[in-house]
Amino acid sequence: MEQKCQDCDATMKILDDVVVGEIISCPDCGNEFEVSKIDSNSVTLSPAESVGEDWGE
Numbered sequence: 001m002e003q004k005c006q007d008c009d010a011t012m013k014i015l016d017d018v019v020v021g022e023i024i025s026c027p028d029c030g031n032e033f034e035v036s037k038i039d040s041n042s043v044t045l046s047p048a049e050s051v052g053e054d055w056g057e
């Protein structure tokens with residue numbers, strides 16, 4: 001399946017076995033998006049801005 005980049009509108013390929021939380025990076029602008037929701041044939045992406053946050057404690 002495919003998703004439009006929310007930033008530059010380029011088409012990003014999404015693998016069929018994508019999982020929630022996976023990071024997709026745009027081949028055009030390099031922005032990264034996190035998969036927040038998966039429906040039967042579409043995915044919802046949210047900007048991955050959590051770089052540097054520490055969830056491991």
Ligand SMILES: [Zn+2]
Nearest residue numbers: 005008026029
């Ligand atoms: Zn982009």
